[in-house]
Amino acid sequence: MGNGPQRVLAVDVSVLVLMMRRLSIPVLLWAAVAGSAQQPRPEDQIRAALVLSFARFSEWPAAEGRKPFTICVIGNPGLVDHLERITEGKQIQGRPAQVRAIQAPLPAGVCHLVYVAETQKKAVRDLLASLQESPSLTIGEPEGFLDWGGIVWLYRSDDRLRFEVSQAALDLSRIQISSQLLKLGLVHRSRPKVTP
Numbered sequence: 001m002g003n004g005p006q007r008v009l010a011v012d013v014s015v016l017v018l019m020m021r022r023l024s025i026p027v028l029l030w031a032a033v034a035g036s037a038q039q040p041r042p043e044d045q046i047r048a049a050l051v052l053s054f055a056r057f058s059e060w061p062a063a064e065g066r067k068p069f070t071i072c073v074i075g076n077p078g079l080v081d082h083l084e085r086i087t088e089g090k091q092i093q094g095r096p097a098q099v100r101a102i103q104a105p106l107p108a109g110v111c112h113l114v115y116v117a118e119t120q121k122k123a124v125r126d127l128l129a130s131l132q133e134s135p136s137l138t139i140g141e142p143e144g145f146l147d148w149g150g151i152v153w154l155y156r157s158d159d160r161l162r163f164e165v166s167q168a169a170l171d172l173s174r175i176q177i178s179s180q181l182l183k184l185g186l187v188h189r190s191r192p193k194v195t196p
Contacts, residue, residue: 044078046161047115047154048086051079051139054152055092055113057178060135068098070110074127075117077101105130116140116150124148133172139163151175 051071069092073080080101087097093112104127106114114136116124124142128149131138138145139152146153146166151173154163170177 041078043161044076044082047076047079048082050154050161050163051083051113051115052086052092053181054137054139054177057181058137059176060093060112060137061174062135066095069093069095069112070098070100071113071115072100072102072106072111073115073117074102074104075119076115079115079117109134111136113137113139116142116145118142124150132169135174137173137175137177138169 055069055071071083071087071092073083080099083099087099090097100111102111104119104123106127112135114127114131116127116138118141121142121144124140124145125148128138128145132149137152138150139154140150141154143155146164146169149169150166151169152163152165154161156162165177165182
């Protein structure tokens with residue numbers, strides 16, 4: 001990702017929820033409406049709200065007509081199930097929403113948004129290398145995710161889910177994340193060091 005300093009934003013997910021309420025954005029309501037007999041884990045509900053927020057608050061280069069907006073998830077079946085329930089029959093970016101459970105490596109151009117749960121370090125590095133400079137928004141949990149070229153790192157700190165955004169990786173993807181979402185974070189001149 002280059003040798004120079006990169007801009008990284010750290011955002012508390014609870015601030016994201018407050019922003020969505022203030023802007024009357026129905027993402028969390030969308031998630032709440034899709035009830036089912038089997039309730040997802042609360043953390044998966046927060047992850048799903050976060051994934052949908054990034055999907056709705058971002059712009060991808062050159063839309064592909066009516067091709068479905070595809071969210072791909074690697075390694076978290078509970079998140080896949082919850083996302084499938086809450087996006088069924090819905091649209092994202094004006095296109096039908098589709099959720100897929102996948103395994104790395106990915107075929108090129110399949111996923112608009114890729115969520116990577118904990119998985120093998122080499123597989124994550126290879127996946128991110130294959131997606132570099134492609135219009136796929138990558139969100140991941142593994143420590144070191146941003147160092148390997150990921151765009152959004154989701155992590156737990158002080159019993160809260162938080163995320164950081166790598167501006168360098170975002171620029172390479174040509175995806176634009178809304179300034180409403182990005183300005184919620186703390187701007188760092190360089191990303192804190194993460195142990196490999």
